Amino acid sequence: MDLGNALLALGAALAIGLPALGTGLAQSKIGAAGAGAITEKPEVSGMVIILLAIPETVVILGFVIAAMIIFMLK
Amino acid sequence: MIIKMEKIHIYGPRELIDPVTSILYKMGVLHIEQLPPSITAKAAVKERLTEDRESAREKVELESLIDKVRKTIILLPRPAEPKEGVDTWFLTKGLDSEETVKVVNELYQKVDEAFSRKKELQDRVGILRKYEKMIKVLAPVVENVPETEHLEMVGLTIDRKDEEVIELIKDQISRITGENYHIFTSKIDSKTTAAIIAFGKSFAPRIKELLWEQNLNEIKLPSDLENLPLKEALEAITLQASDLPKELRKIEEEIEVISKQWYFFLSEMKDSIQAKMAQINASASFLKTRYSFVIGGWIPKKSFPALSEKLESDFGGKVVLEKVPITEEDKDRIPIHVVNHPLIKPFEVFVRLLPNPVYGTIDPTPFFAFFFPIFFGLILGDMGYGLVALALAIFLRKKLKRGTAMHDISTVLLYASFYCIFFGFLFGEFFGTLGEHFPHPFTLHPIHIGDVKLDRLKEIPFFLGLAVLVGAIHIFLGIALGVINAILGHHKKHLIFKIGQFVSLLSLVILIAILAGQLNRGLLWPTAIILVAGLVTITFTEGFIAPIEILSAMGNILSYARIMAIGLSSVILALVANELGKISTNLFVGILIAGSLHLINIIIGIFSPTIHSMRLHLVEFFGKFYETGGAEYKPFKKHGGD
Numbered sequence: 161m162d163l164g165n166a167l168l169a170l171g172a173a174l175a176i177g178l179p180a181l182g183t184g185l186a187q188s189k190i191g192a193a194g195a196g197a198i199t200e201k202p203e204v205s206g207m208v209i210i211l212l213a214i215p216e217t218v219v220i221l222g223f224v225i226a227a228m229i230i231f232m233l234k
Numbered sequence: 235m236i237i238k239m240e241k242i243h244i245y246g247p248r249e250l251i252d253p254v255t256s257i258l259y260k261m262g263v264l265h266i267e268q269l270p271p272s273i274t275a276k277a278a279v280k281e282r283l284t285e286d287r288e289s290a291r292e293k294v295e296l297e298s299l300i301d302k303v304r305k306t307i308i309l310l311p312r313p314a315e316p317k318e319g320v321d322t323w324f325l326t327k328g329l330d331s332e333e334t335v336k337v338v339n340e341l342y343q344k345v346d347e348a349f350s351r352k353k354e355l356q357d358r359v360g361i362l363r364k365y366e367k368m369i370k371v372l373a374p375v376v377e378n379v380p381e382t383e384h385l386e387m388v389g390l391t392i393d394r395k396d397e398e399v400i401e402l403i404k405d406q407i408s409r410i411t412g413e414n415y416h417i418f419t420s421k422i423d424s425k426t427t428a429a430i431i432a433f434g435k436s437f438a439p440r441i442k443e444l445l446w447e448q449n450l451n452e453i454k455l456p457s458d459l460e461n462l463p464l465k466e467a468l469e470a471i472t473l474q475a476s477d478l479p480k481e482l483r484k485i486e487e488e489i490e491v492i493s494k495q496w497y498f499f500l501s502e503m504k505d506s507i508q509a510k511m512a513q514i515n516a517s518a519s520f521l522k523t524r525y526s527f528v529i530g531g532w533i534p535k536k537s538f539p540a541l542s543e544k545l546e547s548d549f550g551g552k553v554v555l556e557k558v559p560i561t562e563e564d565k566d567r568i569p570i571h572v573v574n575h576p577l578i579k580p581f582e583v584f585v586r587l588l589p590n591p592v593y594g595t596i597d598p599t600p601f602f603a604f605f606f607p608i609f610f611g612l613i614l615g616d617m618g619y620g621l622v623a624l625a626l627a628i629f630l631r632k633k634l635k636r637g638t639a640m641h642d643i644s645t646v647l648l649y650a651s652f653y654c655i656f657f658g659f660l661f662g663e664f665f666g667t668l669g670e671h672f673p674h675p676f677t678l679h680p681i682h683i684g685d686v687k688l689d690r691l692k693e694i695p696f697f698l699g700l701a702v703l704v705g706a707i708h709i710f711l712g713i714a715l716g717v718i719n720a721i722l723g724h725h726k727k728h729l730i731f732k733i734g735q736f737v738s739l740l741s742l743v744i745l746i747a748i749l750a751g752q753l754n755r756g757l758l759w760p761t762a763i764i765l766v767a768g769l770v771t772i773t774f775t776e777g778f779i780a781p782i783e784i785l786s787a788m789g790n791i792l793s794y795a796r797i798m799a800i801g802l803s804s805v806i807l808a809l810v811a812n813e814l815g816k817i818s819t820n821l822f823v824g825i826l827i828a829g830s831l832h833l834i835n836i837i838i839g840i841f842s843p844t845i846h847s848m849r850l851h852l853v854e855f856f857g858k859f860y861e862t863g864g865a866e867y868k869p870f871k872k873h874g875g876d
Binding site for chain 2 (some may be wrong): 197206207208209213214216217221223224227231
């Protein structure tokens with residue numbers, strides 16, 4: 161594998177890895193706040209689960225970019 | 235779908251207010267609304283019907299009555315056979331009549347006393363049961379001790395591990411009494427030994443002091459027997475232990491007789507009191523004059539003829555039901571009544587996570603019901619997992635009570651599992667690649683569509699494109715529904731924005747396809763011009779922030795890539811499970827390893843597609859058309875529960 165491909169692979173890894181970290185951070189905060197909200201109002205459980213899934217879009221977009229980079233590998 | 239509502243007023247003479255309210259309660263379709271002050275102002279003679287003294291007094295009496303009725307019902311066991319034809323004389327006499335109150339009070343007192351007595355006896359039996367073992371052991375010993383007034387007996391319980399203390403006290407008692415005593419010991423159980431010490435009464439204070447010093451437990455008798463001599467106390471306990479269960483059975487039979495006679499009567503009375511109280515509460519929202527009343531509210535359009543007919547037949551024109559034109563101010567207050575086909579209804583549980591939609595817009599439940607199982611199937615897409623999900627759904631539907639949220643969720647899982655099996659067949663997946671090893675003709679392979687083999691592991695670009703295509707269809711459908719909502723709501727500006735949004739997004743997608751070489755480059759400039767025109771239109775209607783909406787919508791479409799991404803992770807985990815299972819040389823260990831990993835994958839596989847499909851709908855799809863703010867439809871009727 162040449163240097164170009166190696167850099168592409170590294171780019172793909174970063175494209176999904178960094179958003180995953182960001183999502184993790186966001187979810188940790190939403191999770192903590194959500195747990196507090198559910199304790200007060202159990203009927204908001206469904207909405208909290210949805211809110212928890214929202215930051216995952218960032219990883220999905222990262223995944224799309226990573227996949228596009230991987231397709232460029234020769 | 236969101237049911238069309240009619241705004242109505244009911245007018246009638248004051249003396250008919252109770253029967254009319256009762257009919258409304260029984261029909262259970264009217265969403266009562268406090269008539270706005272404007273009506274009161276227009277009709278100067280009318281005054282708001284607040285709870286006057288009479289109804290306030292009645293309410294207090296009914297509250298006290300229902301409290302006693304509830305307490306009595308809770309105490310009574312429900313008879314096995316329901317009683318037919320309960321005599322509801324309390325309705326003619328009046329729920330707050332002296333006779334009704336007297337019967338309820340007497341019943342309450344009778345049942346309460348019977349239960350207090352029962353509780354007392356049960357406690358007593360419980361206490362005596364503790365002495366049962368001890369009596370069995372000590373009774374023969376006590377029998378043999380001669381009964382004289384100069385003799386004192388003390389019973390002791392000693393831990394068997396401390397038995398040596400008996401020898402110690404024997405020496406000391408011997409010294410105190412001058413060897414004039416008897417001690418009998420016997421094992422009660424594996425942990426305890428009982429001892430009876432008989433001695434002259436004159437030595438009692440010193441011996442009791444000794445026992446206290448040695449920290450020995452004198453047998454504690456029930457408080458009412460503790461002053462009796464040990465022998466008499468034990469006899470009394472034996473006697474009571476045989477008599478009390480008989481007495482207890484007698485009381486239980488007495489309670490059963492009361493229950494058979496009164497349970498359904500009281501239950502009927504409780505329903506009637508609840509109805510009456512609901513009517514009193516509701517009447518606070520009515521308007522009345524000295525001679526007439528007006529009730530205002532909303533009913534489903536299709537229920538109007540039935541209510542009109544009922545009022546006409548019961549009151550022969552004395553009570554008038556009138557449709558009132560819906561004004562612009564009313565629009566935010568129109569209650570939202572959603573009714574869907576039974577097949578679609580279970581999906582409402584997910585849609586209800588959001589606030590009510592605005593009246594006159596499209597109910598998204600049918601769209602949710604159509605797309606949700608498809609997304610779930612596309613993500614999980616495995617025949618084996620689908621069959622497990624199907625079995626789980628059938629099991630849960632049998633176990634759970636119909637009408638509950640969990641029952642609805644299990645019905646949704648049932649539909650989703652069919653799609654999962656279907657897509658699993660297309661992808662050739664059965665617990666991952668296990669289907670490939672099935673004997674012919676049951677061998678599973680991914681289906682070919684044209685040049686593409688539907689293998690999720692190998693055809694990643696195809697599935698990524700497919701997921702984004704599904705996303706594009708979903709998002710464009712959402713914007714189209716937004717256009718329809720704008721037309722239904724007669725919002726011209728919003729309609730122009732929605733059309734502009736649709737056109738801009740479509741031209742942006744086409745532009746990307748042209749730049750990616752998928753479409754003819756000749757379309758580049760016309761598409762770019764349309765895009766600019768669309769962007770200008772939406773900027774004029776919704777301001778400079780509007781073009782960002784287009785970028786956000788593009789993000790929404792790409793977000794559907796999760797359908798493929800999560801599906802791929804599920805396939806890989808299934809593959810890992812099978813490969814790890816293969817490593818073991820022992821067949822059973824291999825099956826255990828693969829089975830455990832598949833189990834984890836199934837749990838994730840059912841949870842994750844549900845969350846993500848739900849999110850794609852509630853966030854991406856609904857965001858394009860769903861407007862919230864409708865009031866909840868709360869018909870005046872008997873509610874479930876108590």
